Amino acid sequence: MLVFTLLTLLIVLGLLVLNFNGALTADPKFQILSTVLLIVGAVLCCQQYGVLRGSFIFLGMVTLVGTVLALLPWQFKQIKR
Amino acid sequence: MMKSKTIKKLYTLHSWVGIVTGILLFVIAFTGAVSVFSKPELRLWGNPEVRSLPDLNYQKVEDLVAEYAKKVPDHYREEVMIFPPSVNSYTNLTIIFESHHGDPNVELKEGQRPTPIGAMYQFDPHTYELVFEKQGTMDEIFNTGASGFAYFLVSFHADLHLGRPIGLLTTGVLGLTMMLSIVTGIFIHRKILGQLFTFRPQKTFSLMLTDSHKVIGVWGLLFNSVIAFTGAFLGLAIVVLVPAAAFVSFGGDQEKLIETFTAVPEPVIQHVEQPTQIAKILEHANLIDPDAMEIGTLTVLGYNDASAIAFTNVIGGESVATQLAVYQGSTGELKEINGNFGRLEGASGPVLDLLFPLHFGNFGGILVKVIWGVLGIGTALLPLTGMMLWIERGLNSNSPKYSERTYQRFSKLVLGSCGGIVIAVFALFPAQMIIKQGFGIENVTPILGYIFYPLWLVITVAAMIWPSEKSARSAIFYLCAAVMLSIMPINIFYTGSHVFNVINNGHYVSVGIDLVMTALGIYLLHLTNKMQTTSDDQTQNSQLNPQLQGGA
Numbered sequence: 001m002l003v004f005t006l007l008t009l010l011i012v013l014g015l016l017v018l019n020f021n022g023a024l025t026a027d028p029k030f031q032i033l034s035t036v037l038l039i040v041g042a043v044l045c046c047q048q049y050g051v052l053r054g055s056f057i058f059l060g061m062v063t064l065v066g067t068v069l070a071l072l073p074w075q076f077k078q079i080k081r
Numbered sequence: 082m083m084k085s086k087t088i089k090k091l092y093t094l095h096s097w098v099g100i101v102t103g104i105l106l107f108v109i110a111f112t113g114a115v116s117v118f119s120k121p122e123l124r125l126w127g128n129p130e131v132r133s134l135p136d137l138n139y140q141k142v143e144d145l146v147a148e149y150a151k152k153v154p155d156h157y158r159e160e161v162m163i164f165p166p167s168v169n170s171y172t173n174l175t176i177i178f179e180s181h182h183g184d185p186n187v188e189l190k191e192g193q194r195p196t197p198i199g200a201m202y203q204f205d206p207h208t209y210e211l212v213f214e215k216q217g218t219m220d221e222i223f224n225t226g227a228s229g230f231a232y233f234l235v236s237f238h239a240d241l242h243l244g245r246p247i248g249l250l251t252t253g254v255l256g257l258t259m260m261l262s263i264v265t266g267i268f269i270h271r272k273i274l275g276q277l278f279t280f281r282p283q284k285t286f287s288l289m290l291t292d293s294h295k296v297i298g299v300w301g302l303l304f305n306s307v308i309a310f311t312g313a314f315l316g317l318a319i320v321v322l323v324p325a326a327a328f329v330s331f332g333g334d335q336e337k338l339i340e341t342f343t344a345v346p347e348p349v350i351q352h353v354e355q356p357t358q359i360a361k362i363l364e365h366a367n368l369i370d371p372d373a374m375e376i377g378t379l380t381v382l383g384y385n386d387a388s389a390i391a392f393t394n395v396i397g398g399e400s401v402a403t404q405l406a407v408y409q410g411s412t413g414e415l416k417e418i419n420g421n422f423g424r425l426e427g428a429s430g431p432v433l434d435l436l437f438p439l440h441f442g443n444f445g446g447i448l449v450k451v452i453w454g455v456l457g458i459g460t461a462l463l464p465l466t467g468m469m470l471w472i473e474r475g476l477n478s479n480s481p482k483y484s485e486r487t488y489q490r491f492s493k494l495v496l497g498s499c500g501g502i503v504i505a506v507f508a509l510f511p512a513q514m515i516i517k518q519g520f521g522i523e524n525v526t527p528i529l530g531y532i533f534y535p536l537w538l539v540i541t542v543a544a545m546i547w548p549s550e551k552s553a554r555s556a557i558f559y560l561c562a563a564v565m566l567s568i569m570p571i572n573i574f575y576t577g578s579h580v581f582n583v584i585n586n587g588h589y590v591s592v593g594i595d596l597v598m599t600a601l602g603i604y605l606l607h608l609t610n611k612m613q614t615t616s617d618d619q620t621q622n623s624q625l626n627p628q629l630q631g632g633a
Binding site: 064066 | 448455
């Protein structure tokens with residue numbers, strides 16, 4: 001449960017930093033940060049569920065979290081960076 | 082860069098494929114999303130008697146096989162199948178003896194294949210007393226099988242209850258059209274990555290539809306591609322691919338082709354009697370992977386012979402695909418463990434092994450099922466938002482291709498057929514419980530058809546003839562919410578399982594389904610009320626505006 005929570009948190013954070021006012025961020029700092037977070041998430045998932053199964057679970061979770069984040073109402077507000 | 086003319090052509094193709102197949106795609110995708118939970122979750126909900134199955138005494142099973150093996154003719158012992166009591170197959174402990182070559186006393190005509198025959202014995206899993214027995218052909222024996230709304234839903238998703246080959250061909254072709262829509266969609270929405278998070282519901286309804294169609298499509302690109310490919314394969318494999326491969330390599334003999342690549346080779350019987358270690362094998366299979374979800378059927382070939390082999394499916398665990406564990410029957414030692422298509426050379430075996438779990442989402446417990454179920458709803462929303470977008474653009478266009486009435490009629494058809502299937506699917510829950518528990522009818526499946534199809538048809542027709550589309554939409558949403566909210570009280574009424582006694586009876590799955598359905602029903606009710614209020618406000622504003630303009 002702890003690993004799953006951590007994994008979800010990593011994916012949510014990894015995708016959140018990619019979003020800049022509804023578009024993919026062009027800032028390399030955020031792109032690198034997102035890549036690192038998602039890679040750590042993928043490794044954690046593979047370590048927890050096995051490489052093959054973990055990869056599919058990770059991809060499924062990224063898809064689900066990404067869709068939900070993109071459709072969430074709070075993201076209409078403009079992000080100021 | 083692709084020419085704008087080509088993109089325009091691809092856009093037209095994307096639109097028309099979506100318009101023609103959209104409703105069917107929604108139906109298949111939505112029922113598929115619910116079917117992800119068919120085994121064991123929905124079966125547990127619909128069959129209260131299987132909610133708490135006892136642990137099996139493996140030695141007792143071995144003794145029962147030995148006892149009943151003496152009661153059947155020798156040739157019936159060619160294959161022995163043991164089904165532990167399970168939510169997914171038989172709820173009683175079931176032992177089947179099968180003769181592959183039929184009755185040896187019956188003379189066969191030239192070219193005629195023998196009909197496999199056998200005997201089935203079912204035992205109460207608590208007392209191990211015989212509760213049912215049947216002899217006949219294997220087709221007759223396996224007809225004593227699954228029933229209920231979970232099975233009804235899965236078979237509808239697989240072939241729309243049209244059977245082979247038409248049903249499977251239809252769903253297979255729909256998988257192909259979905260792949261075509263995905264490919265054309267990628268080319269026409271070129272700024273895919275840039276629009277990953279673009280969603281502007283506060284602007285116009287049309288823009289909201291465009292954004293949600295893109296967001297769901299882009300994020301779900303990989304998932305939808307996998308589902309479309311595996312769905313097309315599963316639909317077309319049996320009716321097109323296997324017959325074609327058999328025609329090329331096995332003189333048209335499809336059974337021989339399947340046996341060659343999937344079945345465990347039969348042992349050469351040595352006629353040296355040695356007891357088969359059934360208890361030891363079952364115990365070992367249960368411990369192969371502590372993460373495994375379930376042990377399937379144990380099959381023994383050459384029972385009580387020194388050459389006997391036994392094999393069983395292990396579903397779940399670290400490997401995505403179902404594993405086949407093969408044992409030496411006389412010693413109970415594990416010989417090998419590999420995928421069902423492990424005997425195929427090269428990459429094709431592992432790839433084929435992956436197709437099934439990736440489509441069904443049954444490789445990682447409830448976590449993967451929830452992900453697959455929600456993403457499946459997303460897959461269903463793609464054709465729906467696409468069709469709504471086509472209608473919206475047509476209605477708002479300065480030079481529409483069709484009349485306003487045509488767009489409105491199509492909109493009502495989409496609303497009725499898509500809303501109707503959602504209500505009909507959720508109505509299967511109370512229907513199953515009332516028929517089975519209220520009327521005491523065991524074979525529920527045939528009766529469910531008399532509820533499911535008329536309900537779907539009535540809602541579709543009602544939406545078509547309803548004077549206002551807005552009120553038809555509200556009525557459908559309210560009805561859907563009412564059906565969802567009825568699920569928990571009906572379960573409590575017939576089974577007594579609820580959130581306050583769930584710790585004592587352990588019925589977490591059925592109570593969990595009740596809670597999810599209730600939460601969804603409440604949310605749908607809230608959403609419908611909100612839509613109604615917004616719609617009323619808009620109507621009032623449009624009535625006030627001309628007066629204000631007139632006053633000014």
